Amino acid sequence: xxxxxxxxxxxxxxxxxxxxxxxxxxxxxxxxxxxxxxxxxxxxxxxxxxxxxxxxxxxxxxxxxxxxxxxxxxxxxxxxxxxxxxxxxxxxxxxxxxxxxxxxxxxxxxxxxxxxxxxxxxxxxxxxxxxxxxxxxxxxxxxxxxxxxxxxxxxxxxxxxxxx
Amino acid sequence: xxxxxxxxxxxxxxxxxxxxxxxxxxxxxxxxxxxxxxxxxxxxxxxxxxxxxxxxxxxxxxxxxxxxxxxxxxxxxxxxxxxxxxxxxxxxxxxxxxxxxxx
Numbered sequence: 337x338x339x340x341x342x343x344x345x346x347x348x349x350x351x352x353x354x355x356x357x358x359x360x361x362x363x364x365x366x367x368x369x370x371x372x373x374x375x376x377x378x379x380x381x382x383x384x385x386x387x388x389x390x391x392x393x394x395x396x397x398x399x400x401x402x403x404x405x406x407x408x409x410x411x412x413x414x415x416x417x418x419x420x421x422x423x424x425x426x427x428x429x430x431x432x433x434x435x436x437x438x439x440x441x442x443x444x445x446x447x448x449x450x451x452x453x454x455x456x457x458x459x460x461x462x463x464x465x466x467x468x469x470x471x472x473x474x475x476x477x478x479x480x481x482x483x484x485x486x487x488x489x490x491x492x493x494x495x496x497x498x499x500x
Numbered sequence: 501x502x503x504x505x506x507x508x509x510x511x512x513x514x515x516x517x518x519x520x521x522x523x524x525x526x527x528x529x530x531x532x533x534x535x536x537x538x539x540x541x542x543x544x545x546x547x548x549x550x551x552x553x554x555x556x557x558x559x560x561x562x563x564x565x566x567x568x569x570x571x572x573x574x575x576x577x578x579x580x581x582x583x584x585x586x587x588x589x590x591x592x593x594x595x596x597x598x599x600x601x602x603x
Contacts, residue, residue: 381546386560386562421567422566423566426572446562446564448562448564449562449565450561450562450564450565452557452559452560452573453555453558453559455554455555455556455558458573458576459575461574462557462571462572462573463571463572464565464569464571464572465565467528467564467566
């Protein structure tokens with residue numbers, strides 16, 4: 337009895353210490369793990385993605401994954417744009433749970449032109465006007481349910497949008 | 501100073517269609533002026549539409565968006581007479597905010 341008794345409290349203390357450590361680590365992890373993820377998803381301007389030259393690199397920098405081609409992404413763009421400084425582009429989708437829509441112009445100095453965050457309740461359709469340096473492929477990327485879908489279309493530009 | 505943002509938000513009952521036109525040069529940094537000097541980049545980076553304290557659209561823009569940018573989208577909900585808040589910030593740190601009534 338006298339031999340086992342000192343050992344018993346010691347193990348109990350160890351177990352208690354262990355649980356405290358687990359609790360501390362657990363508490364510490366939750367706020368640190370979630371906060372940056374939210375900020376990145378909601379607010380931060382994706383500076384890095386806008387600096388990428390090619391559309392592949394820009395999509396990777398923006399979403400961290402690659403897009404698969406889908407006919408559920410609709411890209412409305414003129415076949416011939418008389419003025420490359422103002423090309424009307426509309427992107428819409430019939431996919432569910434759309435969280436983001438981005439538009440890229442391959443031949444521009446930096447491919448990514450615009451990226452829209454679509455909160456729940458906002459319809460997955462955005463219209464805007466973009467500049468195009470010359471005849472180029474325009475790529476619409478839609479993020480839906482955590483996956484990326486894209487479609488592309490060539491726009492013939494007769495007068496460039498970069499000073500002409 | 502008059503606002504740089506012009507907005508029309510029209511409720512159709514179930515959804516509200518928003519059209520916005522902003523006065524901004526949207527200089528890309530690739531264009532030269534009459535003297536041949538490059539015009540430094542000056543463009544809107546982020547444009548946010550808020551309704552009822554929640555963002556209904558956040559646009560991240562690069563310099564490839566046309567001068568005096570235009571954007572159109574729709575969101576579910578939105579009552580006639582309610583306010584829609586629109587704000588932008590550009591790469592030089594300038595910003596503007598306006599409120600528009602949903603019609």
